[in-house]
Amino acid sequence: HKMILEKDHISKSNPSTKLVKGPNIWNVVVIDNIDFKNIVFKYRNIYDVIRQFIYATLRMVFQFELPFSISSLTQENPNPQENLFGQLVFTSEWNDKFDQIIEQLLNKYKKNFGVKEINNEILTIIESKC
Structure with missing residues (x-):
């Protein structure tokens, strides 16, 4: 009986009436x-x-x-059309670093590199900052 009342209450409720x-x-x-x-x-x-x-x-x-x-x-x-939220300086710097990493790997390996090489390059940057 309680579940029937609860379902009835939910179906009759109109949350939009609570909006300011x-x-x-x-x-x-x-x-x-x-x-x-x-x-x-x-x-x-x-x-x-x-x-x-x-x-x-x-x-x-x-x-x-x-x-x-x-x-x-x-x-x-x-x-x-102007962006409401700008990009953080930190994010912008990391985008530039990531672009440099990809460019270096392309120059070094041409096409034969993957996630492992990218992660290793990122780790060298992070470890040098710590």
Whole structure:
């Protein structure tokens, strides 16, 4: 009986009624598909594994009240194509280092190198900094 009431309550609930609405409310929505694996196949047929998953969709809204209207953001930004988040200096430096590593390996081995050689070169850079 309790489960029936719970299912009824869930089906009648409308979470959108709990959302704050207004010109200065910024909503960040997160939607994620989650797969839960029931058990690992140890001695079972590998093709039976599909039946042992549970799928769920996570939907969340984070709401922030801004001190100004959202519509003023588009009016003040003359270049809407501009990136909202820039690249960190650290990331930019590592991209350059990685490019140098690939270039050095291409000069040294031409085409005959792989992940092992790349990792070894990265480790030499990291170890020299420590």
